[in-house]
Amino acid sequence: MWAFINKLRSPKWFYAISARLQPFFWVAATALILVGSVWGLAFAPADYQQGNSFRIIYVHVPSAFLAQSIFVSMAVAGLVYMVWKIKIADMAAAMMAPLGAAMTFVSLFSGAVWGVPTWGTWWMWDARLTSMLILLFLYLGVIALRGAFSSRDSASRAASVLAMVGVINIPIIKYSVDWWYTLHQPATFTITGRVAMPTEMWVPLLLMVLGFYSFFIALTLMRTRSEILRRESNKRWVRDLALEER
Template sequence: MNWSFFHKLGSPKWFYDISGRWLPWVAIAAAALLAVGTVWGLFFAPMDYQQGNSFRIIYIHVPAAFVAQSCYVMLAVAGVVGLVWRMKLADVALKCAAPIGAWMTFVALITGSIWGKPTWGTYWEWDARLTSMLILLFLYFGIIALGQAISSRDTSAKATAVLAIVGVVNIPIIKYSVEWWNTLHQPATFKVTEKPAMPIEMWFPLLLMVLGFYALFTVSLLMRMRVETLRREGKTRWAREALEKLA
């Protein structure tokens, strides 16, 4: 296995340079995917025979929930990398991704509540899926608060990494909660390894929205990491030169 890419991530300058090349292309992909997916899903996808037009909120709810969970897994991986290999960018990624994950979790919870009223007759129910998603939001808040409460950068990085790793046990609970317990939440409508449970004209715009949300997450993360990298490396020559170009 070629580990050169992994080792290059240990260089803040290399990350800043390569992310600057990727960012415009990922941003274009995000804009195109979200535009096409939104228009297709909201205006051209057929109405659901049971839920009517209220089902269309899945084009926001499902992608947000996907990204919220994936982001936390990424935090746990960054935590392991930071603790084991002491890689600077791992802590940067963890710090910068946590607020994005928190927002995605919040969006998933809000849209799920809006969807739940006409579907279940209530905005909120303390079932396994909803409760575990709320716990995910609190875990994000905990990581953000812990990182801000500790003044020492090294101690803060270690503490947030440990919390991210411990909290990742909640992700399989979220995923399999509808199978393990009796819950109001319906089973997954979007599975990569199985045939879609909905017509292709409803499923395909959902796929575009999921990809668009991941691209949007990537854009947001790269932008935040670039700013944080410059802030931390401000005394180095390359960072000063980069700041001069921005000015």
């Protein structure tokens, strides 16, 4: 265990191992998303109430899953960085943040598009919509804070602290928004037909969720690798690597 953690400290080791892992995740992501979207968009039966508009779920739900998981991963990476000073963790956290913000935006946007045929409006102050919007602001805060520091070390530590503070607050925000929403009189229409979903509907959804996660891992590995090269560009092994490439 400790040997493994010690290895993780070395960007060189991570660079080598991620080169081997990366293709698997890219293949998995491409295959799962392809199969899932073709199945979900073309072959899954239409919803008896929502018709074909329910197919937005195949983008909406996976992106919402990722939006929340990425923030938690960012906070965990921040904790690892603050406690063990593992630089890779911080690099990964920095590379995850824009993807997380993008996924939050995608889930909000696809939710808005979905809202038009089902709710008859682009936006409602629904509890889930509201907490996703707040999550988007939290992401933007972390990204902005990291960008504001001139020293990279301070930026990393500040972003880590903020991500951890944010992750403690996410459940509180979620519950308080739920409470707030139940105090406000909820609208009469809600998302329908989600409880008993037929198998032909949820299997492609599961594939899409797994595909999105693989995509997240693959993209984070790829971006972390380039970040390693950027941050370690004055190290010997990176120079050797550059010479080899030439």
